[in-house]
Amino acid sequence: MGIEIEDKFDVPPDYAIPDLTRFGEVVGPKSHQLVALYYDTPDLRLAARGVTLRRRRGGADPGWHLKLPKARGARQEITRPLTRSVKEVPQDLVELVRAYTRGAPLVVVAELETRRSVTLLREGGAGLVELADDRVKGTAFRDGVKDDGAKDDGAKDGVKVVRWREVEAELLDHGRPELLAKVGKRLRKAGAVPAGAGSKLARLLRPAPPAKAATEPGSAGEVVVDYLASQVTALLAQDPRVRRAEEDAVHRMRVAARRLRSALKAFSGVVTGTEPLQEELRRLGAVLGEARDLEVIRERFGRRLDALPPELVTGPVRARLGSGLREREEEAYGRIRDVLSGDRYYALLDALDAVVARPELGRAAAKPAGKKLDAVALSAWKKVTKAYETAQSTTDPERREIALHDVRKAAKRARYTAEALEPVLGRRMTKLARLAKGVQEALGGHQDGVVAQETLAKEAESARQAGEDTFTYGVLAGLERAAAERAHADVPRVWEETVEAAKKLA
Template sequence: MGIEIEDKFDVPPEYELPDLGGLADTVGPKSYQLVALYFDTPDLRLAARGVTLRRRRGGADAGWHLKLPKTKGARQEITHPLTRSARDVPYELSELVRAYTRGAELKVVAELETRRSVTLLKDGETRLVEIADDRVKGTVYGDQPRIVRWREVEAELLEGGTQQLLAKVGKRLRKAGATPSESSSKLEKLLEPARLPKAATKAGSAGEVVVDYLAGQVKALLAQDPRVRRAEEDAVHQMRVAARRLRSALKAFKTIVTDTAEVQEELRWLGTVLGEARDLEVIRARFAKALAGLAPELVTGPIQNRLGSDLRKREEEAYGRIKEALSSERYYVLLDALDRLVAAPSLGKAAGKPAQEQLRTVAAANWSRVTKAYDRAQAVEDAERREIAMHEVRKAAKRARYTAEALQPSLGSDMGRLAKLAENVQEVLGAHQDGVVAQETLAKEAESARQAGEDTFTYGLLIGIERNTAERAHAEFPRVWKETVKAVTKVL
């Protein structure tokens, strides 16, 4: 697996690659003959999402290649060795595109024959940038196969290069007559444009802003799906955040995008499935950090195994349940519903109103939910029940934060400030809640250790640390709340 950072350019047939001297040592050109088969569903679901799946023969990187949509200027590429069959996609790769195929068959949709001329920029033995000059013959398969020919140049950043060098290479290519390609891949250039349907919303309206935000979060959720299946670092967290943001937005903007109760419930289910592994991951890391901060003589018994490997085993079991859920019909139905949501949403009357007017009101209403939840919690006399009620304040603050973040691009810095203020409330209450949950987990583990005849001294020590953390956050909250309420009045 790798991260691919490259710039693509369209060039005319007579284009001459410019002199790249002075940028680095130049090696080449060296020529290759490449043949690639591209796989997709019959209705091109992968292409519509910017996903490329191919089997390539020839060149230095022969094999199967799965390129996922570009995020933050880079595409994640996952490779697999060539298999004997040219028509059957390896299971490991077909699994990673399930969120896009949703059970549909993968078949060959196109073939590319490329005469590639490669020039390398190097610093000694360190490879910096690869410039590939490609003359391409593309065949589209179907009822009426067709052939397309073109030429393009790609400049790809290698392990020793820098973004600055890549930019300088691009500048010389453009000066020689190359133009930045509008297509992210050869397949996109070859096939008829595969575009996702887009909602018909009025420019500058509240509906346009909200639907665009929802579409971005659906894209973010789908982008994490292959990473979750591979158990990559932070992937479950990012997918869970996307699900939460979607659910929060549907609640906050219910007068703009209507009739979403069922989708909200399914997003809650997905968040719960993802949450089990994520919570175990967080608390395992929390305990590892706490144990590392103790003097060795204070760590007694096999506590590191119980709070490390035992929790990791539970986490791995939770990952198994996630993968099962992500391959279920229920998950595919949810993804289909999210596609419909952004392509043809049910819009209320408020959707047609100007964004500035309507959405600022929504932001204010969501902050009002936080203050009302706080007032209700403070009116509860029983301390234990009051703590439960304060959890609702935290949830309301998180929703207010997500709402403000969604509106920041259209309403400006005030929403950024509101999001930060809501996050402050969320974090202090979260620190308290996390300390309480950690104490409960430690108490359960300590009881298991006690029954096994193990020394439980360190458990008591950690419980004391967590109690102190929770109490400190509890004591800090009144000040944070007072300062936040005062600051919010200036924003809203």
Template sequence: MGIEIEDKFDVPQEYAIPNLSGLADVEGPRSYQLVALYYDTPDLRLAARGVTLRRRRGGHDAGWHLKLPKAKGVRQEITHPLTRSTKIVPPELAELVRAYTRGADLQVVAELDTRRSVTVLHDGETRLVEIADDRVKGTVYPRESAEERVVRWREVEAELLDDSRQALLAKVGKRLRKAGATASEATSKLAKLLEPTPPAKARTAPGSAGEIVVDYLASQVNALLSQDPRVRRAEDDAVHQMRVACRRLRSAMKAFKTVVVDTEQLQEELQWLGNVLGEARDLEVTRARFTKLLARVAPELIIGPIHTRLGTDLLTREQEAYVRIKEALSGDRYYALLNALDDLVAEPKLGKAAAKPAQERLSAIAAAGWNRVTRAYDSAQAIEDLERREIAMHDVRKAAKRARYTAEALAPTLGKDMAKLAKLAEDIQEVLGTHQDGVVAQETLAKEAESARQAGEDTFTYGLLVGIERNIAERAHADFPRVWAETVKAVGKLL
């Protein structure tokens, strides 16, 4: 797996690659013949999302390549050795595009026959930038909605091979453009050939509340989809990021319910998905927390197989939770949720507030979000029973998180004040979260200690860890009144 950072250029057939000497040492050009088959659903669901799945022969990287979009000019590439069959996509790769195919079959939709001339800029043994000059013959395979056709063109790609040399990539691009190249609008050769229709998005009045909210919902749907392959590969932080996308979507639907209406069922399904992801995420966080905690304890104070109970055993449970995640992400309920999210972005049910100017309507919604935090706080403080008050403070944390997400969604449109509000809400969320996490950690340690006791193991170290966690929670609890007072004062100046 790797990350591709590249610039693509359209060039005329008579284009000449300019002299690149002086930028770095130059090697080449060397020529290759590349033949690639591209796979997609009959209605091009992968291409529509900027996803490329191909089987390529020729060159130094023959094999299967799956390219997933990350940002403009940046794509994640996952490779698989070349297989004999041209009809069957390796199951490992087919699994990674399920969020896009949603059960539809993959088939060959196009073939690209490319005569490639490669020039490499390098510094000694270190390859820095590769410039590929491609003369392409593209064939669209017949399917229900398309007839066979052939297209020829020429293009140049400059790919960064050393992440530390992005300035060099920019200089190469400048020379290519000066020689007559123009930046390509196509995200890939396949997109140039097939010209897929991008996912539909509702038309809303420019500058309206509806435009801002729908754009934000679309960005979070894309964020959720982009994490799906990473979750299936159990990549670092992927479950967390996918869960955050679920939370941001739910929060936006609640906060902007007068702008985009009738989303209650979608909110429930997003909560279901968040819960599915939550089990593995919570175990992941807990295991990392205890690993860090044990590292602070002197070795002579670690007694018994506590590393196994708080490390290996939790990891086993986490891996079992990942199995359940993958089952959920390959089921009809998940596909139905993704379809519903696509429909939400394409044809949302808009309320009367959607037509109002964004500045007017959305500022009021942000203020209402913060007012919800203060009401939750006042309600909690009015409870005399300390245990019940602590439970109610969890509602303050949730309200702060929602206010933060709302302000973050509006910051690009409404400016710095929303960014400041988001940060202030996050401060409340974090200090309450530190306290809550410490309390939950104590409960987890107590359960693990009881299991150890029943197994005849020494539980001294568990007691030591409980003491550390109690100290963390108590410090956060003691610090909260100061943070709350400072935050309320700062928010008062903003709103």
């Protein structure tokens, strides 16, 4: 697996690569002949979402390559060794794109023949930037069969053969982003322009973007549908990463599911009839949450143990709170993979696509976004205030804990609502989101301490039954209780400051 940080440029056939010696030692160019077959569903579901899956021969890295959409400016590439068969895609790569294919077959959709000239910028023998000058011939396939009757730069029955030239600058392990920017600027000065397509395949096939409902510009409907579309994209982008159990992927997917559910609930007057979809998102979030919560608390206990003097760590406590919790976490990942491979999950994804492409729009959808959605955000904040007042009036300790958790959930929904509206309503929503986040985190510190104590009590009982020393569990429980009490004592101060700041936004 690799992370690509690269810039692509379109250049004319007679483009001359400029002198780059000011940026380092220039090595090359070295030529390669590459032939790649690209796989997708017949209706190009992968290409529409910026995913490419290919089998390539030639060059320095022949094999199967799966490129996932950009995240934080970089594309993730997963590689597998070259196989003899051109018909059978490696099964693990098939699994990683199931959120996009949803049972549709993968067929060959294109062939790209590339004459590549590679120039390397390096310093002291270390590679900084690789420059690939590509002359490309792209041929589209129909139903997995090459259309040999198609003419260059023309079409036959809608199938094209296209020739073009492009230059790609990729940052290598020892290079810095500033250098990549300087190289790009030098290429543009010589006549290159930023690529009009994200990939060679997209340039050849011109896949239609995912369908999105036509809404009135500047309307509440436009804002809400655009936000829902962005969160569907975020959820799909994490699917293959969750299947690979990559760091933070479960958290990011869970957040996307929560944001979608929160938006559907908050904007129910704009996009209507989504209650069943909200419930399915709740179910998905709960499954993801099991593994995420175990991951968080395992790391929390690890930090606690590392901070203790060695003499206070007795018995096999590290194994039980480390590898023991990790085993439970891995079991939770297994349940996640089962859910992500089920028809119910694919039905959820279809429903999410539908709510973006063909939403049931309420009367509020046609209203100007500013006034209508501002009222929604303020209503979400009022629910936080009401929940806090309820918690304050609750005297029973157990019920009060539940009520404070309800405040935290309301604050999280208010935060998500405000963040969804930041691009339209600007700084006011940014401030409201920050206030809601502050309340959420203050209450979260208390809640996390309570959950940690409950987990420690269960683990200590298991250790006791196994005849193990339980002294350290008591030490940790004391630390967690103190942390929870400090967070709880700080809540009134945070709330008072938040209320004063919120008055200025009303």
